[in-house]
Amino acid sequence: MIRRKHSVVIFLCTTIHYNGNDNHYQCNKVNIVIITIGRKRSIKMYSQTIQQKTLSIKDLITVGIFSALFFIFMMIGSALFAPNPVLTFLMPAGAALLTGPIYLLMIAKVPKFGPILILGILLAIITFVTGMYWLWSLACIGVAIIGELIAAIGKYKNISINILSYIVFALHPMGSYVMLWLNQQAYKEYLVGQGTEQAYMDTMLTTAQNWMLPTMFVGTMLCALISGLLGKKLLRKQFEKSGVLA
Amino acid sequence: MNKGEELQGNMHMHVFTFKLDPRTKIYLLLLVNAAVFLSPSFQFERILMAIILSLCFLMGMFSFSLKMMLGYGLILGVHLVSEMFLSGAWELMFVSFTMFIRKIFPCVVMGGLLVGTTKINEFMTALGKIRISKKVIIPLAVMLRYFPMIGEDWRYIKDAMKLRGISPSIIGFLKNPVQTVECIYVPLLMAASKIADELSAASIARGIENPKERTCFQHVSFQFSDSIVMFIFTFFVFGGVFIC
Amino acid sequence: MLKIEQYSFHYTDEKSEGIENINIHVKKGQCILLCGKSGCGKTTIIRAINGLIPYFYAGKLKGQVLLNNQPVENRKMYELSEQVGTVFQNPRSQFFNVDTDSEIVFGMENMAYPKEMMEERMRQITSELRLERLRRRNIFHLSGGEKQKIAFASVYAVAPDIFVLDEPSSNLDAAAIEDLKGMIALLKMQGKTIIVSEHRLYYLKELIDRAIVLNKGQIVSVYSQKDFLQLSDLQLRQLGLRTLYLDNVQFQHKSLPAEQKVHELVVKDVTISHKKRKVLENIQFTAKSGEIIAITGHNGAGKTTFARAICGLHKLSSGNIYFNKQKLTLKKQAQLSYMVMQDVNYQLFAETVEKECVFGVKNVNPNLVRKVLEEMDLLELVNRHPNTLSGGQKQRLAVAASLISEKEIIVFDEPTSGLDFDSMQKVSSILQNLAEANKIIFVITHDLEFIASCCHRILRFGDGMKQDDYKLNKENHQYTIETFTR
Numbered sequence: 001m002i003r004r005k006h007s008v009v010i011f012l013c014t015t016i017h018y019n020g021n022d023n024h025y026q027c028n029k030v031n032i033v034i035i036t037i038g039r040k041r042s043i044k045m046y047s048q049t050i051q052q053k054t055l056s057i058k059d060l061i062t063v064g065i066f067s068a069l070f071f072i073f074m075m076i077g078s079a080l081f082a083p084n085p086v087l088t089f090l091m092p093a094g095a096a097l098l099t100g101p102i103y104l105l106m107i108a109k110v111p112k113f114g115p116i117l118i119l120g121i122l123l124a125i126i127t128f129v130t131g132m133y134w135l136w137s138l139a140c141i142g143v144a145i146i147g148e149l150i151a152a153i154g155k156y157k158n159i160s161i162n163i164l165s166y167i168v169f170a171l172h173p174m175g176s177y178v179m180l181w182l183n184q185q186a187y188k189e190y191l192v193g194q195g196t197e198q199a200y201m202d203t204m205l206t207t208a209q210n211w212m213l214p215t216m217f218v219g220t221m222l223c224a225l226i227s228g229l230l231g232k233k234l235l236r237k238q239f240e241k242s243g244v245l246a
Numbered sequence: 247m248n249k250g251e252e253l254q255g256n257m258h259m260h261v262f263t264f265k266l267d268p269r270t271k272i273y274l275l276l277l278v279n280a281a282v283f284l285s286p287s288f289q290f291e292r293i294l295m296a297i298i299l300s301l302c303f304l305m306g307m308f309s310f311s312l313k314m315m316l317g318y319g320l321i322l323g324v325h326l327v328s329e330m331f332l333s334g335a336w337e338l339m340f341v342s343f344t345m346f347i348r349k350i351f352p353c354v355v356m357g358g359l360l361v362g363t364t365k366i367n368e369f370m371t372a373l374g375k376i377r378i379s380k381k382v383i384i385p386l387a388v389m390l391r392y393f394p395m396i397g398e399d400w401r402y403i404k405d406a407m408k409l410r411g412i413s414p415s416i417i418g419f420l421k422n423p424v425q426t427v428e429c430i431y432v433p434l435l436m437a438a439s440k441i442a443d444e445l446s447a448a449s450i451a452r453g454i455e456n457p458k459e460r461t462c463f464q465h466v467s468f469q470f471s472d473s474i475v476m477f478i479f480t481f482f483v484f485g486g487v488f489i490c
Numbered sequence: 491m492l493k494i495e496q497y498s499f500h501y502t503d504e505k506s507e508g509i510e511n512i513n514i515h516v517k518k519g520q521c522i523l524l525c526g527k528s529g530c531g532k533t534t535i536i537r538a539i540n541g542l543i544p545y546f547y548a549g550k551l552k553g554q555v556l557l558n559n560q561p562v563e564n565r566k567m568y569e570l571s572e573q574v575g576t577v578f579q580n581p582r583s584q585f586f587n588v589d590t591d592s593e594i595v596f597g598m599e600n601m602a603y604p605k606e607m608m609e610e611r612m613r614q615i616t617s618e619l620r621l622e623r624l625r626r627r628n629i630f631h632l633s634g635g636e637k638q639k640i641a642f643a644s645v646y647a648v649a650p651d652i653f654v655l656d657e658p659s660s661n662l663d664a665a666a667i668e669d670l671k672g673m674i675a676l677l678k679m680q681g682k683t684i685i686v687s688e689h690r691l692y693y694l695k696e697l698i699d700r701a702i703v704l705n706k707g708q709i710v711s712v713y714s715q716k717d718f719l720q721l722s723d724l725q726l727r728q729l730g731l732r733t734l735y736l737d738n739v740q741f742q743h744k745s746l747p748a749e750q751k752v753h754e755l756v757v758k759d760v761t762i763s764h765k766k767r768k769v770l771e772n773i774q775f776t777a778k779s780g781e782i783i784a785i786t787g788h789n790g791a792g793k794t795t796f797a798r799a800i801c802g803l804h805k806l807s808s809g810n811i812y813f814n815k816q817k818l819t820l821k822k823q824a825q826l827s828y829m830v831m832q833d834v835n836y837q838l839f840a841e842t843v844e845k846e847c848v849f850g851v852k853n854v855n856p857n858l859v860r861k862v863l864e865e866m867d868l869l870e871l872v873n874r875h876p877n878t879l880s881g882g883q884k885q886r887l888a889v890a891a892s893l894i895s896e897k898e899i900i901v902f903d904e905p906t907s908g909l910d911f912d913s914m915q916k917v918s919s920i921l922q923n924l925a926e927a928n929k930i931i932f933v934i935t936h937d938l939e940f941i942a943s944c945c946h947r948i949l950r951f952g953d954g955m956k957q958d959d960y961k962l963n964k965e966n967h968q969y970t971i972e973t974f975t976r
Contacts, residue, residue, distance in 0.1 A: 062442040065442045068393055109439065121382050131350065131358065244877065366589075387586065394630045405801075406839075412850050451540050452586075452645070456568040460599050
């Protein structure tokens with residue numbers, strides 16, 4: 001047993017990061033060793049772990065699981081609309097309608113930089129690998145980056161900013177539909193070749209462009225907002241009290 | 247295991263199928279995406295589909311190839327019918343839709359080929375070899391392995407809902423929107439959180455954080471067949487863009 | 491080899507009990523049993539040994555755990571996992587992969603074993619653990635016992651010196667428990683050190699060297715194998731433990747309530763299929779109010795499918811079910827019945843205990859709600875979120891909900907899995923109270939002591955048919971015990 005004349009408090013940090021922005025030291029683990037004098041001749045050690053700012057394995061696994069749920073709900077939401085030629089443009093709205101609570105709960109569980117980005121990358125991989133057009137995958141990563149930055153503004157704890165982040169994120173399926181507008185020239189030539197009247201087709205295409213694209217955007221954002229508000233309600237009502245956010 | 251491997255396993259018959267490295271398949275998928283983007287003519291697309299379907303057959307995905315062939319034929323059929331019998335706005339909508347599907351069809355088939363002939367473990371290793379961060383690979387692995395569990399969880403929740411007199415259907419939703427929504431989200435998300443915790447503890451206790459580079463039990467390496475297939479596809483895509 | 495010295499730990503979130511002043515010395519090659527009442531701290535000790543405390547679970551810690559004279563605390567988890575292998579309680583949430591082969595090699599891949607070494611090791615463990623039938627299969631298609639085997643094989647592959655098993659027999663039937671016993675015996679033969687935390691003790695009696703009994707986070711007593719086996723059933727119960735000798739299980743023969751037959755459930759010519767395969771054929775029986783009927787049989791015999799069919803959750807391929815002479819539709823069945831599932835979490839939907847009780851109920855009677863909550867001992871918890879309750883409390887909440895919905899048929903799926911003796915008795919008395927309230931109760935269970943404690947009748951399924959259907963009495967209880975140990 002070590003005996004000392006004075007009680008000494010020693011902080012031992014196993015790893016120290018200097019966080020330049022906030023001007024303070026951050027420890028991964030703090031071992032507080034208190035060596036007491038006199039009567040108590042024992043060494044007492046108290047250990048507490050402090051949350052790190054980087055993603056831990058638990059965070060990564062949480063992101064994986066919630067991404068799975070996100071994807072499934074997205075599929076269910078869009079399955080109603082996507083195969084239907086008339087209603088297919090409602091697909092992004094459908095996809096956005098069901099996934100809000102999952103997105104918000106994920107950020108609540110892992111309020112750090114990374115989950116949204118990883119979710120975007122995972123969606124990008126899945127959409128790519130299942131043969132959806134690459135622009136969708138690109139859009140997934142794009143909205144994920146923007147979504148991540150938005151959520152970071154509120155330090156991941158401000159629910160309204162998180163909902164805004166979700167609204168932006170939910171626009172990712174637009175990447176797939178943008179393809180319809182890309183090959184416009186070839187499309188026009190083809191249709192004219194089929195005998196459609198030039199003038200008629202021009203007006204149709206312009207009206208389509210004028211009302212379809214904005215409708216899709218607005219519709220999707222509206223559905224995302226509804227889903228986000230639902231998520232907020234569920235968080236407040238149930239998840240915050242259930243001990244799941246610990 | 248796809249049908250080809252099954253046949254080989256069960257019948258000890260030498261059904262000619264071969265394997266491709268997952269990285270090759272990813273490359274092919276990229277190529278097909280580029281091909282669709284650059285597509286100069288309908289003829290080009292048809293030949294592209296033919297090549298992809300032949301590859302599917304050679305890799306043992308028989309029923310899949312047949313279904314995709316039928317699907318493609320169906321889309322072309324709907325396209326023709328819409329052109330002949332519809333007009334105006336309806337024609338525009340239908341034709342746009344079928345053209346859209348027709349365009350991405352090669353990608354979908356190639357994607358199906360990748361998913362159907364690659365084991366999850368192989369895929370993970372391949373991604374690791376392309377130096378994709380562990381921060382993406384681990385969530386991806388967890389995601390893929392959690393999908394079937396969502397199905398199981400949902401079955402239990404459906405049962406529980408029925409026993410409480412809440413119908414897990416659209417009609418139920420209309421009758422009782424708040425309760426139905428709560429029933430669907432709450433147990434699933436709670437179960438998800440719990441499993442995330444337990445799985446993390448278990449994975450950590452089995453050494454997942456080891457900084458050494460993971461080895462792979464499955465064989466993942468380039469072979470001669472990979473080079474041939476890559477060459478054929480590249481040649482066709484870039485040659486075809488100019489020729490067709 | 492393993493020393494735990496004056497170890498105390500208390501969780502910051504206080505969700506589970508902490509442990510106080512634990513001192514355990516384990517020599518190499520020994521098999522130690524940790525047992526005691528629920529919440530006694532067994533799992534906490536296991537987490538201390540495999541390093542998850544303090545790495546994964548935050549809290550206040552005193553004392554130390556020494557592995558080969560080196561403290562566990564500051565070791566990296568992945569280094570520790572080479573020496574301490576843990577098989578967790580629930581295989582479902584410890585599998586990282588979708589197919590068995592990948593899962594078995596998961597540990598080895600993490601440790602970057604070269605491919606040839608992995609292949610060689612795979613060959614070795616396939617033969618040592620007899621895994622031939624389990625190779626190259628989808629994990630989701632395996633039974634509980636098979637999953638447990640794969641989890642075990644995955645840890646075994648890395649050949650750690652210490653094996654830590656957390657309630658390994660939780661979801662296993664008699665046959666799978668025999669397999670488990672064999673695997674532990676194999677480990678002993680190889681000189682491995684084994685630490686098992688368990689409720690079900692009978693299968694371990696020949697294997698343990700020492701038994702450590704805990705209560706409320708402290709060590710109550712330590713027994714050598716010889717002394718432990720000599721404890722009487724009464725002494726075991728006082729310690730909160732289950733029986734060691736299945737043959738000694740005492741049956742309580744409650745007589746059925748006097749013939750005030752209120753309700754009658756008749757199952758006639760029923761065939762149930764699952765995925766185009768006939769699971770049960772030609773089932774006939776009659777059940778009356780006040781009966782507690784145990785549904786038994788090996789895993790895969792169709793017990794859960796049968797229970798779901800009774801509750802109207804699974805369509806009958808042929809035959810009918812009648813309640814008080816009235817033919818039942820699926821919808822009516824769901825109205826009459828309720829199932830308390832093995833994992834109650836899937837059944838709890840609301841944000842407070844009170845709201846949970848009335849969830850989905852059309853005409854709420856507040857007096858009934860209060861009465862039921864009082865009976866179930868949940869009255870002080872009315873405003874708590876159901877997810878914050880303990881396992882037993884959640885179970886009682888599910889039962890409360892069924893009573894308030896005035897269900898007549900209640901099915902319990904493995905309600906005593908992982909419970910100590912007192913908790914098992916509590917569940918037993920809940921069932922008996924329900925029976926006295928004229929409900930028809932079915933219990934799917936492998937727990938012989940539980941059956942002995944409260945069941946009137948046994949319904950045993952196997953090979954697609956009803957194999958046994960008899961009322962428990964003095965003459966046949968030996969037969970019952972035999973069917974459980976077979």
